[in-house]
Amino acid sequence: MATLGDLERTVMDLLWATTESTTANELRDAIAEVPAPETGRELAVTTVLTVLSRLEKKGLVERERNIRPHRYRSVTSREDHTAELMHEVLVTAPDRDAVLARFIGSVSEAEAQTLRTLLGGS
């Protein structure tokens, strides 16, 4: 499975936030703004580049190598990725029906309603 670290997640969150592709430098700046200025520190671009390469290796990010400042974008939408993760978790269990029962019990009524609609009749 693709488990992400803090910085990796931050980067993915930023990439997921736009449909546009981004450059490493733009990301470095964006990260500095994130609601966790902590040490108010700014990362080195190479750090961002390393993370992007790792995310690319994990298949979460793709880049345009033909143009110079390479441009990065997420391969899947955040929703797709999250749904995929959920499914991966589900299939680890032998008794999926039992898992689903408990899962349903944990979602809000609003979400349950959404599910009813999605599942349609029959």
Place this chain on the structure above:
Amino acid sequence: MATLGDLERTVMDLLWATTESTTANELRDAIAEVPAPETGRELAVTTVLTVLSRLEKKGLVERERNIRPHRYRSVTSREDHTAELMHEVLVTAPDRDAVLARFIGSVSEAEAQTLRTLLGGS
């Protein structure tokens, strides 16, 4: 989140497989039988003990300390744990409805049917 390593998962799988509590020695033997004899190697009991302690720290396992060969058991059922994980994943996304839509699209028809039943009418 509680991400498990290979050995930790093996141990949890064994604990989840029985309602009974188990001892470290029993687990060591059981692990040796697992469908991945690999090197056919047998772990040291201390190794199992270490893993159990870590799982206890993670809140996945509890033990009876009063009796001598401490007896270990899983705190939650495998189904509860899996459903919990799924929920944790779900709530990381801002747009949960969108995630649910994609998730529903990824489950089998049989599972969809199970969900319909679980969600009942209305």
Place this chain on the structure above:
DNA sequence: CACACGGTTCTACTTGATGTAGAAGTCTCG
């Protein structure tokens, strides 16, 4: 055409999680 400069890749170190287990400490029964 050479080079300066922005950008990318390589290499490397640090930390934390996990696998693995010996050494040492602690019960318990006989």
Place this chain on the structure above:
DNA sequence: CGAGACTTCTACATCAAGTAGAACCGTGTG
């Protein structure tokens, strides 16, 4: 009380992830 079973401490290896300097590359300008 002592031996043996059991547990805890300590320790090391490996791997993922954060972090970044050093080295390498490509392109536009003089």
